[in-house]
Amino acid sequence: MTEWLPTLQTETPQEGYDLAVKLARTAIKMTQPDAETRENLRPVYSEDADSLIASSQVVATHFATVAAANGYWK
Amino acid sequence: MTEWLPTLQTETPQEGYDLAVKLARTAIKMTQPDAETRENLRPVYSEDADSLIASSQVVATHFATVAAANGYWK
Amino acid sequence: MTEWLPTLQTETPQEGYDLAVKLARTAIKMTQPDAETRENLRPVYSEDADSLIASSQVVATHFATVAAANGYWK
Amino acid sequence: MTEWLPTLQTETPQEGYDLAVKLARTAIKMTQPDAETRENLRPVYSEDADSLIASSQVVATHFATVAAANGYWK
Amino acid sequence: MTEWLPTLQTETPQEGYDLAVKLARTAIKMTQPDAETRENLRPVYSEDADSLIASSQVVATHFATVAAANGYWK
Amino acid sequence: MTEWLPTLQTETPQEGYDLAVKLARTAIKMTQPDAETRENLRPVYSEDADSLIASSQVVATHFATVAAANGYWK
Structure with missing residues (x-):
């Protein structure tokens, strides 16, 4: 798998949320690698x-x- | 998606709870973007x-x- | 919704537990606002x-x- | 409900585990108060x-x- | 129940994992004490x-x- | 079981994610040791x-x- 997670740091909470969505989906891709399925x-x-x-x-x-990881963007 | 999560800081615990509800619902919107469905x-x-x-x-x-993120509003 | 969560601070662990029950039920009320249902x-x-x-x-x-939030009431 | 949770402090990890079991069961009692059910x-x-x-x-x-709450009994 | 959880400290992460498995199984034993069932x-x-x-x-x-509890074995 | 978890430290977040996948799968192997099943x-x-x-x-x-365990790779 190519590099997809270089850092947990994001500029904003919203980008952090998008990263959380990506983290959730990646495990599914790793368990079911076939894109069509x-x-x-x-x-x-x-x-x-x-x-x-x-x-x-x-x-x-x-x-x-x-x-x-982002200190809650405070 | 337009900006919807500028900060995790809220004035009160109750506003924090409302934000938690929003955070829960947004993932559903992202997975099922169709409002009618x-x-x-x-x-x-x-x-x-x-x-x-x-x-x-x-x-x-x-x-x-x-x-x-709010230091428990203490 | 009227104010229902002014603070997370409680006097005792048991009151903290009661607050946790309240927090759990409130999300259900917000998703299903109809009391009869x-x-x-x-x-x-x-x-x-x-x-x-x-x-x-x-x-x-x-x-x-x-x-x-209560420092474990220590 | 009478006092059932005076503290989260326990002498040992095992007593802490027993308290965790009690905490889990109490929510069930509060939702279903009838002992026979x-x-x-x-x-x-x-x-x-x-x-x-x-x-x-x-x-x-x-x-x-x-x-x-018990500092991991260290 | 005899002593089964004297400490949460383990020598290695792997022993910590084994302890986690034991912690998971013990709750099941406490809810269903009958070994045959x-x-x-x-x-x-x-x-x-x-x-x-x-x-x-x-x-x-x-x-x-x-x-x-083990400071991540660092 | 041979040594499979020497450390929780990883070089990158992505390796940390791979370790999380391994940690998730190991519990399944321990509950169902038969590879064919x-x-x-x-x-x-x-x-x-x-x-x-x-x-x-x-x-x-x-x-x-x-x-x-990795201080969020900061």
């Missing part, structure tokens, strides 16, 4: 409330890490 | 006890981050 | 072991935050 | 692998809090 | 992907605690 | 959106620990 799953989880909530939970966990 | 899912999860509890879990995780 | 869901989740465990998980996450 | 649920969750794992997750979250 | 559940969860993932989540939560 | 489960969870999300959650929890 992932694409086929998209309509399943993106239209299922519980899957969306579970995805948001993963983002929340990563956002906690990124926020701590 | 999200609207159609609302009656599903808002009337399902387990979905409501899972949503509350995401808010709890974000609230921990926001509270830490 | 929530009342109808009560027999569902309060008699379902998995729902009860999931509720307890949300309380645990909030209790961690409240405990940290 | 809880007793009826016991055979359901105590013989279901996923329920047992979920219960253990709640204990893990509380144990993190109790351990931090 | 637990043994009967083993084929259920050890051959179910979602149960295995959930078990791994509990270990992850405990490993965070054990790692912090 | 695990291999048979792979098509199940790698093509199921909810399993993939749950896996990503475990990685997120471990990544938080690894990131803290």
Whole structure:
């Protein structure tokens, strides 16, 4: 895998949130490397409330890490 | 996406809680960008006890981050 | 919504635990604002072991935050 | 509810673990106050692998809090 | 229950991981004290992907605690 | 089990992420030691959106620990 995570530092909280989303999605790519299979799953989880909530939970966990890494952008 | 998260700092714990709710919902918007689809899912999860509890879990995780970012408003 | 969360500080661990329960329930109220609908869901989740465990998980996450906010009442 | 949580301090890690179990169970009692209903649920969750794992997750979250409160008993 | 958790300190990260596994399993033993029932559940969860993932989540939560208790073995 | 976790220190955030994935998978190996059974489960969870999300959650929890252990690679 090419370099995709050079740093946890971001300029703003919002960029930190975007990074959290990326961190959440990367684990899925590593477990299911086939892009087509992932694409086929998209309509399943993106239209299922519980899957969306579970995805948001993963983002929340990563956002906690990124926020701590950035001293909460204070 | 336009700027929606300029800071994690809030005046009060209650505003911090509201921010946690916003942080939880934004990941869902990013995964399911279509507003109509999200609207159609609302009656599903808002009337399902387990979905409501899972949503509350995401808010709890974000609230921990926001509270830490604000030094617990002490 | 009227003021419901003026502070995370509590006198005792037990009051902190009660606050964690309140924090867990508030997210549910915000997602399902209709009191009657929530009342109808009560027999569902309060008699379902998995729902009860999931509720307890949300309380645990909030209790961690409240405990940290209070310096663990040491 | 009578006093049940005077302190998060314990003598040993093991007593801290027992306190984490108590913290996990108390939220369930508060959501389902009827002892008989809880007793009826016991055979359901105590013989279901996923329920047992979920219960253990709640204990893990509380144990993190109790351990931090005790400076990890170092 | 006899003494099973004298300390959270371990020599190495790997021993810390083993302790996290033990912490995860103990809550299950405390909720389902009958060894035979637990043994009967083993084929259920050890051959179910979602149960295995959930078990791994509990270990992850405990490993965070054990790692912090050991100053990350730095 | 041979030595597999000598340290939580990594050179880069990306290596830290890879370590988090390894930490997530090891618990599964310890609960289901049979490689063939695990291999048979792979098509199940790698093509199921909810399993993939749950896996990503475990990685997120471990990544938080690894990131803290490395001072967030600052």
